[in-house]
């Protein structure tokens with residue numbers, strides 16, 4: 001646990017507002033935010049999951065997925081728990097919304113491990129890195145000093161100021177663009193579209209980005225997706241896009257995305273973007 005950054009206390013009764021993500025949770029003492037990992041303790045906002053990791057793995061960088069950044073290398077992937085979204089189809093719900101077992105691993109140990117394993121990068125992934133922000137920032141700063149690259153796999157739901165503070169330490173990001181309709185973001189993810197678009201635009205100015213859209217059965221409309229591809233191409237047609245196949249998970253039990261729909265959507269994306277990949281398709 002560590003005191004959190006980005007919060008505002010505005011009354012004598014210890015009530016505060018968290019300013020890390022656009023939810024801007026208003027918390028009285030004893031209460032946690034929507035992410036469940038930032039808690040008001042006696043008028044101070046605490047990051048409850050600081051250095052509490054649920055996973056440390058060595059992954060091919062393509063698994064993040066990043067297909068056009070440090071290709072062919074491995075990355076030390078770490079994750080904590082908690083998330084500021086509540087996607088009905090979350091494929092990682094045991095760590096994003098559950099009470100997983102953790103172990104305490106400080107930033108220094110992560111850097112040592114990356115060095116010992118001789119990997120060129122660290123990836124902040126598995127659950128949403130925004131909600132273990134302080135740990136990501138500290139680790140990324142130390143990693144940078146050692147010549148390691150930092151990668152964030154994120155839903156992009158973060159306020160401007162924390163994003164601007166973090167970007168100088170990030171070398172690549174894979175950002176989820178879950179839908180291109182505000183009502184879909186609200187209904188399926190419990191968030192808003194606009195801040196995610198802002199994150200994509202800002203991150204593109206400062207680091208390598210790739211975008212992932214999980215094509216969830218019953219969630220998307222064809223026009224919506226075409227508008228999305230046009231919008232991405234407006235930033236750059238060279239931004240890689242990963243269209244990933246959904247499988248039933250958590251509260252969303254509709255059948256897996258039909259393969260014909262994946263192909264149709266990819267064909268549409270190919271008209272606007274130069275690097276479109278289909279993902280999460282079993283080969284057997």
Ligand code: SF4
Pocket residue numbers: 018019020021022023024025032033034035036037038084131
């Ligand atoms: S980071 Fe957590 S506590 Fe802070 S505004 Fe977002 S959901 Fe609320």
Ligand code: SF4
Pocket residue numbers: 083084085086087089090091092093096126127128155189
């Ligand atoms: S943003 Fe990712 S980790 Fe968070 S609830 Fe949605 S799918 Fe799960």
